[in-house]
Amino acid sequence: MDLIIRPIRESDAQDYVRLMEQIERETQYGKFEPGERIPSVEFYTSKIQQVRADEYDEIFLAILDGQLIGRAKAEGKPSRKSGHCLYLSACVIYRLQRQGVGESLVREAEEWAKQKGITRIETSVVSQNRTGVQFWRKMGYQIEGTRRNAFCLFEEMMDEYLMAKVEPVGVRVDGWKFPRW
Structure with missing residues (x-):
C-alpha cells in the first residue's frame, strides 16, 4: 500500500467533499447523519483557506492511488491559557479501516502538533463506538470524562467520552515560553 499523508490544499476541495459525503454515509457514529448537511x-x-491562514489548525489527508481515503483534522485553541491544547478528529473510509491509515494520520498530526509546542491533544468518541474507543486507546489516549446524553443516535441517547493524550513538559525553567506567545 503506497499511502501518502499530507496537508490539505485548496485544490483538494472537490475530492474532500466526496470524501466527507462517503464517510458520513458509512459511519454510524459521526456528528452528522448522511444528507444532514450539504457541503x-x-x-x-x-x-x-481558513486552515491555511491559521498556523495552529491543520487538516491532513490520506491518499491511496490518487484517491482521498481519510483525514485528520487538528484544531488549535486560540487563547494563552489553552494554547498548548488542540482537538483532533480522524476518519477513514470503511473499507480501509483497520489497515493502519488512521494510525498514520494521527501520528502525522501528533508530530505536527509537537513541532507547534502542543502538549495536550483532545478528542471525543461516542461511548458505544467500541472500535473508536479502542483505536484512540491504542494511540495512547485516555478517557478523562463523559458527556452524558451527548448524542441522539438510533433514537437512543448516547454518551460521549472525552479523551486526551498529554505529553509531559517537565519543570519550567527561565526562558521557557508557552506556545503561541
Missing part, C-alpha cells in the same frame, strides 16, 4: 466545493474551499 459544497465553495464551502470547503473557504474552510481550507
Whole structure:
C-alpha cells in the first residue's frame, strides 16, 4: 500500500467533499447523519483557506492511488491559557479501516502538533463506538470524562467520552515560553 499523508490544499476541495459525503454515509457514529448537511466545493474551499491562514489548525489527508481515503483534522485553541491544547478528529473510509491509515494520520498530526509546542491533544468518541474507543486507546489516549446524553443516535441517547493524550513538559525553567506567545 503506497499511502501518502499530507496537508490539505485548496485544490483538494472537490475530492474532500466526496470524501466527507462517503464517510458520513458509512459511519454510524459521526456528528452528522448522511444528507444532514450539504457541503459544497465553495464551502470547503473557504474552510481550507481558513486552515491555511491559521498556523495552529491543520487538516491532513490520506491518499491511496490518487484517491482521498481519510483525514485528520487538528484544531488549535486560540487563547494563552489553552494554547498548548488542540482537538483532533480522524476518519477513514470503511473499507480501509483497520489497515493502519488512521494510525498514520494521527501520528502525522501528533508530530505536527509537537513541532507547534502542543502538549495536550483532545478528542471525543461516542461511548458505544467500541472500535473508536479502542483505536484512540491504542494511540495512547485516555478517557478523562463523559458527556452524558451527548448524542441522539438510533433514537437512543448516547454518551460521549472525552479523551486526551498529554505529553509531559517537565519543570519550567527561565526562558521557557508557552506556545503561541
